Amino acid sequence: MNLSQVETFLSIVRLGSLSKAANHLYVSQSTISQRLNNIEKEYSVILLEREKGVKSVSLTNEGERFYQIALKYESLLLEAKNLKSMSTEATITIGAVDSVHNYILNTIYPLISQQNSHIRIAIHTHQSNEIYSLIDRREIDIGFSLQDRILRNVKVSLLFEEQMVMIRSKVNDFTDRIIPNNELIPENQLYINWGIDYHIWHEKHWGPPTNTYIQIDTAKMLLEFLSKGEYWAVVPVSIARNFHKQGWIDVCLLEDPPPFRNCYQVEREGLNIHAQQVSEFIFQSKTRIEQIVRPWENQIGY
Structure with missing residues (x-):
């Protein structure tokens, strides 16, 4: 398989016919047919359904699989052509749980791009339990997990710890902030x-x-329930503070409080220079993060 064959096959599929592919590639239709036949002969497969009187392209099962391979081949070629620009630019992949992304690091991410x-x-x-395996497989560069684990060649650092509080719909004249x-x-x-x-x-x-009667897996789903009944939930203080600013929930401390939750910054040792810059920027933003997760008892009435 070579570049012209892949280019020909993808053009046939994308344009829907051999004649349109020929016009697009500025070659004869016989050349297109020959390239297609060469691929099929080389791999002993039939890629297109050939029915008399039918002008549109229809892929066989082998054709569908070969199409996915051809797309990967094309992607790798484009990546190789962009090596020079990629040496000065990079995409860093960050993985975290929903509540960390949306209520804590959401103010940090724009600053990374700006600076x-x-x-x-x-x-x-x-x-959380996926973060470590994704780091180990190099599918993400930096992760934020609520679990502390020990893995070879993986660096784990405590980024912050956060108080857990109870929230419920706002009650008129509510004064008690510590509830049994x-x-x-x-x-x-x-x-x-x-x-x-x-x-x-x-x-x-x-x-x-x-x-429990209702179990959910994202903080944003709380909003729908809390506004429609006498529901309550235990959440990290960053979420409670975000909801409280909207003016319709009470934040309460519990007599026997939940344990603080810890968030760990996870990354492989030997990060490339771009990932290292992002990692250091986030870790150096701990003062900003600590302000977001500051304990509620220090801000009563906030």
Whole structure:
């Protein structure tokens, strides 16, 4: 397989006929047919359905698979051609849980782009337990996980720890900010799994999560429920503060508080220079992050 063959096959599929591919590539239709036949002969496959009177292209099963291979081949060629520009520009992939992306690092990401114009960032949401395997497989460059693990050639640093508080719809003349755990009605709980330590604490007061009526996996889903009933939830203070600014929830401390949640910055040792710049920038932003996750008791009435 060579470049002209791949280019020919992709043109046939994209344009829908051999004649249009010939016009597009400025060659004769017989040349197009010969290139297609050479591919089929080389790999002992039939790539196109050939029916008399049918002008449009239809791929066989082998043709569908070869199409995916041809796309990868084309992508690799483009990447090779762009090596020079890629030496001065880079895309750094960052993976984290939803709540860290949307309520803590969302103010940091724009600053990365502003101060490092040669670096593009790709932001992906993953579960905490996925972050380490993605780092190990080099599918992401930098990860933020709520779990601490030890892996060979992987660097793990505590980025921040964060208080957990209870939130509920706003109550008129609400004054009590420390509530006994046993006053909360389990049936009204909106449960989010904040990790093993939180799970153990939760089970002590309300039993296993299977006893809860509503379990969700993103903080944004809380908004719909909290506005429509006497629901309550335990969330990190960064989320509580974000919701509280909107003016319709109360933030409460619990008599037996949940354990703080920890967030770890995870990366492979020996990062390339661009990923290292992003990593250092985020870690040096700890003062800004600590302001976002500052404890609620220090800001009563905020």
